[in-house]
Amino acid sequence: MHLVLPSVEYKKSFIEAVREFQEEEPNETTRRYFKYSVPEFEANFDTYVQELKAETLGLGLPVGYVPNTLYWLTDGDEYIGRVTVRHRLNEHLESIGGHIGYDIRPSRRKQGYGSKILELALPKAKELGIKRVLITCDETNLGSRRVIEKNGGVFENKVPNPETGIDKLRYWITL
Numbered sequence: 001m002h003l004v005l006p007s008v009e010y011k012k013s014f015i016e017a018v019r020e021f022q023e024e025e026p027n028e029t030t031r032r033y034f035k036y037s038v039p040e041f042e043a044n045f046d047t048y049v050q051e052l053k054a055e056t057l058g059l060g061l062p063v064g065y066v067p068n069t070l071y072w073l074t075d076g077d078e079y080i081g082r083v084t085v086r087h088r089l090n091e092h093l094e095s096i097g098g099h100i101g102y103d104i105r106p107s108r109r110k111q112g113y114g115s116k117i118l119e120l121a122l123p124k125a126k127e128l129g130i131k132r133v134l135i136t137c138d139e140t141n142l143g144s145r146r147v148i149e150k151n152g153g154v155f156e157n158k159v160p161n162p163e164t165g166i167d168k169l170r171y172w173i174t175l
């Protein structure tokens with residue numbers, strides 16, 4: 001099991017995962033899997049992977065977004081989930097978004113992959129020169145809370161998130 005950069009090699013498995021995500025309600029993290037329909041992902045997968053790579057270089061980002069590196073967690077040939085490491089915080093990330101965001105495909109949850117993806121992302125953040133990582137989650141997201149706590153997250157506080165009405169819990173991990 002390891003983190004890889006997005007690659008067309010995982011097309012079949014990634015699209016199976018998209019189907020799973022599109023069968024559940026999106027949250028702030030998983031709405032990325034709704035960017036295209038399954039047939040659109042099928043038809044334009046190479047372009048999609050290029051878009052993700054461009055994002056890592058800071059190209060084509062919406063105004064106000066900071067550069068971020070995206071990794072896919074894979075197990076053998078299977079796409080398991082994704083993790084984004086943002087290179088720095090801006091005002092919004094400092095209060096709501098944090099440095100790292102992750103998700104695991106629905107069929108693979110509660111099997112330890114969420115804890116693993118964060119564990120593997122922490123050295124990547126360190127390589128980027130980040131000394132203290134901020135990770136946040138919705139107060140109601142029990143799985144993500146456990147993932148953060150199992151990786152040594154130290155709770156700082158909770159802040160209101162006007163976008164969702166659900167408070168965000170803010171945790172720090174010193175690298």
Ligand SMILES: CC(C)(COP(=O)(O)OP(=O)(O)OC[C@H]1O[C@@H](n2cnc3c(N)ncnc32)[C@H](O)[C@@H]1OP(=O)(O)O)[C@@H](O)C(=O)NCCC(=O)NCCS
Nearest residue numbers: 029102103104109110111112113114115137142143144146
């Ligand atoms: C949050 C998420 C990444 C957790 O991934 P996961 O692969 O299920 O995590 P793990 O298997 O490592 O589980 C870690 C712990 O949380 C617990 N857990 C996982 N999901 C849970 C849930 N829905 N409710 C209660 N506990 C949960 C597990 O039982 C495990 O507990 P344990 O260590 O005491 O045994 C996954 O549910 C997901 O992708 N959700 C949608 C995207 C998302 O919310 N991302 C996080 C944004 S902050």
